[in-house]
Amino acid sequence: MKSDSSIVRELEKKSYEMRLKTAIMAEEYGGGCHYGGCFSIAEVLTALYFNILNIYPENPKHPERDRVVLSAGHKDAIYCVILAEKGFVPKEWLHTYNKLDSHLGMHPDMKKIPGCDMSTGSLGHGLSVAVGMALSGKLDKSDYKVFVILGDGELQEGSIWEAAMAASHYKLDNIIVFVDRNMLEFDGETEKIMALEPLKEKWQAFGWNTKEIDGHNIREILDAYESCLEKNDKPNVIIANTTKGKGVSFMENNWKWHYGGMNSEQEEKALKELEKKINEYSM
Amino acid sequence: MAEKVNQAWTFADVARLSDREIYGKTLVSLGTTNKNIVVLGSDLMYSNRTSDFLEKFPERAFNFGVAEQNMMGAAAGFATCGKIAFVSTFAAFASMRACEQVRTDICYPNLNVKIVATHSGLTMGSGGTTHHATEDLAIVRSFANMTVIVPADAIETEKAVRAAVEQEGPVYIRLGRAAERLVFQNGYPYDFKIGRAITLKSGKDVTLIATGLEVYESIIASDILGKKGIDVGVINMHTIKPIDQETIINVAQSSKLLVTVEEHTVIGGLGSAVCEVVSEKCPVRVLRIGIPDVYTVIGSPEELKDRYGLTGVKIAEKILNIL
Numbered sequence A: 001m002k003s004d005s006s007i008v009r010e011l012e013k014k015s016y017e018m019r020l021k022t023a024i025m026a027e028e029y030g031g032g033c034h035y036g037g038c039f040s041i042a043e044v045l046t047a048l049y050f051n052i053l054n055i056y057p058e059n060p061k062h063p064e065r066d067r068v069v070l071s072a073g074h075k076d077a078i079y080c081v082i083l084a085e086k087g088f089v090p091k092e093w094l095h096t097y098n099k100l101d102s103h104l105g106m107h108p109d110m111k112k113i114p115g116c117d118m119s120t121g122s123l124g125h126g127l128s129v130a131v132g133m134a135l136s137g138k139l140d141k142s143d144y145k146v147f148v149i150l151g152d153g154e155l156q157e158g159s160i161w162e163a164a165m166a167a168s169h170y171k172l173d174n175i176i177v178f179v180d181r182n183m184l185e186f187d188g189e190t191e192k193i194m195a196l197e198p199l200k201e202k203w204q205a206f207g208w209n210t211k212e213i214d215g216h217n218i219r220e221i222l223d224a225y226e227s228c229l230e231k232n233d234k235p236n237v238i239i240a241n242t243t244k245g246k247g248v249s250f251m252e253n254n255w256k257w258h259y260g261g262m263n264s265e266q267e268e269k270a271l272k273e274l275e276k277k278i279n280e281y282s283m
Numbered sequence B: 001m002a003e004k005v006n007q008a009w010t011f012a013d014v015a016r017l018s019d020r021e022i023y024g025k026t027l028v029s030l031g032t033t034n035k036n037i038v039v040l041g042s043d044l045m046y047s048n049r050t051s052d053f054l055e056k057f058p059e060r061a062f063n064f065g066v067a068e069q070n071m072m073g074a075a076a077g078f079a080t081c082g083k084i085a086f087v088s089t090f091a092a093f094a095s096m097r098a099c100e101q102v103r104t105d106i107c108y109p110n111l112n113v114k115i116v117a118t119h120s121g122l123t124m125g126s127g128g129t130t131h132h133a134t135e136d137l138a139i140v141r142s143f144a145n146m147t148v149i150v151p152a153d154a155i156e157t158e159k160a161v162r163a164a165v166e167q168e169g170p171v172y173i174r175l176g177r178a179a180e181r182l183v184f185q186n187g188y189p190y191d192f193k194i195g196r197a198i199t200l201k202s203g204k205d206v207t208l209i210a211t212g213l214e215v216y217e218s219i220i221a222s223d224i225l226g227k228k229g230i231d232v233g234v235i236n237m238h239t240i241k242p243i244d245q246e247t248i249i250n251v252a253q254s255s256k257l258l259v260t261v262e263e264h265t266v267i268g269g270l271g272s273a274v275c276e277v278v279s280e281k282c283p284v285r286v287l288r289i290g291i292p293d294v295y296t297v298i299g300s301p302e303e304l305k306d307r308y309g310l311t312g313v314k315i316a317e318k319i320l321n322i323l
């Protein structure tokens, strides 16, 4: 049974380990990181990679694998850390993050990262790509699912809604979207910059199964995923309510930490807070 | 001496500020006197530095969220109503994401929209291919009615932005990311005219025709080669379109080799524009230095400049190799 409480606890702990490793990797490079968006999506990516996904690290291109499109490609740092943890990416590569000729940078490159299904970084492209993957899966009578990570600011791109229309038109119930609803984008609050609400109703109007969850609650993530398996010919969107920068007090809910580098004092504090969290789960 | 460049800030400030910060301050200065200026952004206003204008004149600043095509179309709409619309985002998105809006909604009706694109070339470093803007000049240069300017430094950025307002019609101004090197040190006064190149140095053997960041690197290359007894001129070709044919023909006649230098693919940008002129008017050998026909790797902007042969040292080496 997936939602077993020890599994949930383990995944919660894992999500903080992934945050910690992200901070260590990014600060080793020292040129900054999209901390806000990486930390808000930590539980969702952890639940996907360490529980939900049907993937084959030893054979990353396995035709039956579930696909993941990190449409909000700037969340790449934590994604790379997770792919390394899963064995897709050699752990040594994490020391090359953002450096000259590295496979791992600010945005994922499918030609350089084993286990990465699509190159992203320019916002608003991923859902269309997922539509193609999902249609291809239907054509091949394959059972794989296509998971997409969207930022909430990213939803302001019109192309997202073209793809949303197509996914429901083609009855792509094999698509599962997670929206990282942290209420912030680059310049500040989504609702002040270009309001997205009523967001759930927008997706519903586009013909999607729609769920809203606490995006830092592993149990809710797993349950929401389970409910997407009840096929009703509709694509699925899970609006994950999150806190940008979650896990590091001075980053939480602070739009200025969309992208940044820490000074040594901040780094010490951040690592300490994350380690403390991990220790709490170990007790 | 803290010489005043204009009323808004001192020259001492200019030296510290990047192209885009100067752009932000220039916009505020222009907006104070010209109430017809509106500024549009797409969730990068604090990066493009149009945030200065947003904070000063919130009623004339519009953030469209992450929606470049929408923003570009709205800029066209503003311009049809007599406004001067300044639009900013990263160069990759200004030229490619909103490409058809730029061409069909702005250039085709010849509307008064000023696109100021930041983080051009390789200046996004580890942002990678999605954020490197290495094709933008080729793209926007091909649009009829479009004027294309690449300032060499912060001082020239201010001049270009002011000149763009004076000129009716669409203008694309390409800016970098960091504190760009000052080419025009000591406030060297010069008359900035769109379409009129600036001869920084003349040379009998070779003439480097450079644009943007590469003007600074070309000066270094010229100094290196000068020490080896090669007389190398440097032209700052700040306007890519309309290109200064007269200056190109002059240097084509007076030097043995022309070398174009740009932080852009060798296809379609400054190199191509210069070749178009010389091949028809005054055939001469042209070496195009720029980014080869590849998707660029990640690294710091400085490392990438070195990788693709765009530092003064590498430019000099390349020229020595073919002379």
Ligand SMILES: Cc1ncc(C[n+]2csc(CCOP(=O)(O)OP(=O)(O)O)c2C)c(N)n1
Pocket: A036, A037, A038, A040, A072, A074, A121, A122, A123, A124, A150, A151, A152, A153, A154, A155, A180, A182, A184, A185, A186, A244, A258, B042, B043, B044, B066, B068, B093, B097
């Ligand atoms: C097409 C495009 N425009 C602009 C950007 C620059 N950019 C990167 S992240 C970002 C904000 C995204 O906000 P959101 O989707 O809410 O992500 P999160 O807050 O979760 O980091 C912007 C504008 C981009 N990468 N792509």
